[in-house]
Amino acid sequence: MTYTNNDRPGLRALIAVRLSVRTDESTSPKRQREAGEEEARRLGAEVVGYAEDLDVSATRTTPFERPELGNWLARPDDFDVIIWWRLDRAVRSMGDMAELTRWAKRHGKRLVFAEGPGGSSLELDMTSIMSELITMLLAFAAQMESQAIKERVTSANAALRAMGRYSGGLPPYGYAPVQRPVGEGWTLAQDPKRVEAIETMIRMLLDGNAPNAIAFHLNSEDILTPRDWNDVRQGRNPKGRKWVGQTVKRVLLSPSLLGHQTYAGSVVRDGNSLPVSITSDPILTRDRFEEVKAALGERPKGAAGTRKDTGALLLGVLHCASCKGRMYRVPAHGYSVYVCRARTKGLPCEAPAAIKTDWVEEYAEREFLKEWGGFPVLERVTYPGYDPRPELEEITTELRELYAVRESRRSRVGLAIWQEQVDALEGRAEVLEATPVQKERTELVPTGKTYADYWRIGDARERRFVLLDTGTRLECAKGQRGGRPADMKRRAMERLSIDSQGTRVQRQGDTAA
Numbered sequence: 457m458t459y460t461n462n463d464r465p466g467l468r469a470l471i472a473v474r475l476s477v478r479t480d481e482s483t484s485p486k487r488q489r490e491a492g493e494e495e496a497r498r499l500g501a502e503v504v505g506y507a508e509d510l511d512v513s514a515t516r517t518t519p520f521e522r523p524e525l526g527n528w529l530a531r532p533d534d535f536d537v538i539i540w541w542r543l544d545r546a547v548r549s550m551g552d553m554a555e556l557t558r559w560a561k562r563h564g565k566r567l568v569f570a571e572g573p574g575g576s577s578l579e580l581d582m583t584s585i586m587s588e589l590i591t592m593l594l595a596f597a598a599q600m601e602s603q604a605i606k607e608r609v610t611s612a613n614a615a616l617r618a619m620g621r622y623s624g625g626l627p628p629y630g631y632a633p634v635q636r637p638v639g640e641g642w643t644l645a646q647d648p649k650r651v652e653a654i655e656t657m658i659r660m661l662l663d664g665n666a667p668n669a670i671a672f673h674l675n676s677e678d679i680l681t682p683r684d685w686n687d688v689r690q691g692r693n694p695k696g697r698k699w700v701g702q703t704v705k706r707v708l709l710s711p712s713l714l715g716h717q718t719y720a721g722s723v724v725r726d727g728n729s730l731p732v733s734i735t736s737d738p739i740l741t742r743d744r745f746e747e748v749k750a751a752l753g754e755r756p757k758g759a760a761g762t763r764k765d766t767g768a769l770l771l772g773v774l775h776c777a778s779c780k781g782r783m784y785r786v787p788a789h790g791y792s793v794y795v796c797r798a799r800t801k802g803l804p805c806e807a808p809a810a811i812k813t814d815w816v817e818e819y820a821e822r823e824f825l826k827e828w829g830g831f832p833v834l835e836r837v838t839y840p841g842y843d844p845r846p847e848l849e850e851i852t853t854e855l856r857e858l859y860a861v862r863e864s865r866r867s868r869v870g871l872a873i874w875q876e877q878v879d880a881l882e883g884r885a886e887v888l889e890a891t892p893v894q895k896e897r898t899e900l901v902p903t904g905k906t907y908a909d910y911w912r913i914g915d916a917r918e919r920r921f922v923l924l925d926t927g928t929r930l931e932c933a934k935g936q937r938g939g940r941p942a943d944m945k946r947r948a949m950e951r952l953s954i955d956s957q958g959t960r961v962q963r964q965g966d967t968a969a
Contacts, residue, residue: 466502467499467500467501467502467536467537468501468502468504468534468535468536468537469492469496469499469501469502469503469504469535469536469537469538469539469568470503470504470505470506470507470528470534470535470537470538470539471488471489471492471493471496471503471505471506471507471538471539472492472506472507472509472525472528472538472539472540472545472546473485473488473489473492473506473507473508473509473510473541473545474488474509474510474512474514474522474525474540474545474546475488475509475510475511475512485508485510487541487847488540488541488545489506491541491570491571492539492540492541492570494570495539495568495570495577496539498577499537499568499579501536501537504534504535505528505534505535506524507522507524507525507527507528508524509522509523509524509525511742511743514544514545514546514547514548514549514552515548515549518547518552518555518556519546519547519552519555519556520555520559529559532559532563532565535565536565536566537565537566537567537568538560538565538566538567538568539568539569539570540567540568540569540570541569541570541571542569542570542571542572543569543572543578546567546569557580560580566579566580567579567580568580571880626686626689627644627689628644628710628712628718628734629650629654629682629685629707629710629712630646630647630650630651630654630707630712630713630739631644631645631646631647631650631712631734631735631739632644632645632646632647632650633645643735643736644734644735645735645737646735646737646739650685651739653674653679654707654708654713654739656670656673656674657670657674657704657707657708658708658744658748660673661708661748661751661752662747662748662751666701667701667702667704667705667752668700668701669781670699670701670704671698671699671700671701671703671704672699672781672803673803674699674704675698675699676803676804679699680694681697681698681699681703682703682707683695683697684696684697705752708748708752709748709749709752711723711731712734713738713739713740713745714731714738714739714740714742714745715733715734715735715736715737715738715739716731716732716733716734716738717731717732717733717734767916767917768784768785768794768916768920769817769820769916769919769920769923770783770785770794770816770817770820770920770923770930771784771785771920772920772924773820773920773923773924773928773929773930774794774816774820774930774931774932775929775930775931775932776796776798776805776808776809776931776932777807777809777931777932777933777934777951777953778796778805778806778807778808778809778933778934779796779798779803779804779805779806779808780931781796781797781798781803781805782797783795783796783797783809783810783811783932784797785813791812791813791814792812792813793810793811793812793813794810794811794813794816794932795808795809795810796808796809796810807933807934808934809932809933809934809935809951810934811932811935811948811951811952812945812948815945815948815949816930816932816948816952819949819952819954820923820928820930820954821911823954824907824911824923824926824928824954825907825908825911828907828926829906829907829908829911830906830907830908831906831907832902832903832904832905832906833902833903833905833906833907833909833910834900834901834902834903835900835901835902835903836898836899836900836901837898837899837900837901838896838897838898839896839897839898839899841893841894841895841896841897842891842893842894843893843894844888844889844891844893845888845893847884847888848885848888848889851881851884851885851888852885854881855878855881855882855885858874858877858878858881859878861874862874907922907926910922927955928954928955929954929955930952930953930954930955931952931953931954932948932951932952933951934951935947935948935950935951
């Protein structure tokens with residue numbers, strides 16, 4: 457049954473999004489939201505909310521048991537229509553669909569799927585017996601597909617368990633080979649000491665520490681790097697390699713933390729596009745792994761960990777010459793000073809530096825403007841690219857799943873629905889295959905102002921960003937105390953060294969390359 461927009465005065469829409477890690481891990485929540493929003497515009501409805509249930513399986517939970525959607529379904533007066541991307545985002549069993557349709561009929565709600573059979577939208581009015589019949593037929597198809605997927609996943613996991621013996625070589629950081637509890641051979645289990653190091657990295661990262669600071673802490677605790685630890689495992693003397701920020705990031709972003717096998721940095725997948733497991737006891741859950749990825753992706757280049765609410769001009773710019781750590785502005789007797797706080801963080805520093813705020817900020821301003829003031833500022837403008845391959849991989853996985861269950865369609869109706877789904881996916885795949893990859897590009901655009909202009913009109917926070925953007929770094933060494941103020945200031949200036957040879961592409965005469 458169809459309706460015109462005039463039939464729906466003040467229609468309120470709830471957009472429901474679901475993502476199951478086990479069966480459709482690569483499906484994008486953004487894609488589902490956009491499809492729902494487009495369908496709401498077609499209906500002339502106002503979107504009043506989103507029910508996003510991520511890492512939730514439809515085969516294990518009913519719509520009423522999901523955290524977000526269940527909360528909305530308990531408040532039926534807050535919306536008029538629920539929009540899903542496709543029916544399998546709502547349910548994967550006839551029983552769940554029957555329960556959902558009874559609820560919709562009782563409360564007078566409409567159920568809409570932005571992509572129904574054949575790719576066009578499907579709207580179900582629960583006051584119509586034909587809608588109920590169509591709903592049950594679609595739910596039957598979804599349940600058959602879910603059962604087929606479950607059987608293939610079970611079969612694949614059984615095969616992996618049969619073949620997943622540890623065959624030697626270097627285990628991923630955080631794991632150690634152990635004898636299999638059942639049968640002959642070896643497998644991988646968590647290495648307590650390495651896992652403790654990983655948890656330390658994650659804790660420091662989520663507390664706001666940059667990867668370089670985490671590396672400094674690991675070195676101070678004499679924690680072996682992955683390569684040194686592998687030397688120990690192979691009976692060789694470790695070479696005393698040091699942790700660096702990139703090593704920390706590489707460890708924390710490795711899919712092996714999820715228990716996935718990797719090769720050349722990529723996840724190894726089986727014939728069903730499922731990740732091959734290296735262990736039955738992964739170090740991190742998916743939620744924890746995504747939290748770590750988000751924390752590592754939040755820091756802009758050149759300004760990692762900078763607080764946006766501070767008035768300290770040289771935060772992130774001024775460093776202690778002894779430990780290379782940041783110096784922080786703190787109040788003193790009627791004035792303020794920048795000090796090294798390594799020891800307060802439990803980090804070593806042989807000669808912590810300190811200097812009066814007005815002295816060092818005056819020096820930094822004078823030297824920076826002398827070096828950079830007359831040069832024009834170029835603004836970086838980034839144009840996003842587009843890569844059709846991730847979506848094509850999703851469609852490839854879905855097509856494989858559909859082709860695997862074709863023989864399970866016993867009725868002409870079921871086969872017709874199956875064919876419509878396949879045709880829609882293949883049509884989209886054809887479009888994606890013809891779409892070229894467009895790389896992200898960045899251009900430098902003149903702003904018409906010099907660094908001196910920006911310095912003159914900016915406040916302390918904006919000036920600090922100018923210093924950071926140009927790569928300016930200032931180091932202060934520990935000095936002698938006492939004497940006349942003039943002598944103390946002179947000695948303080950001698951303890952400072954500034955490097956403002958940062959991003960030269962921003963200087964006049966240089967190119968964006």
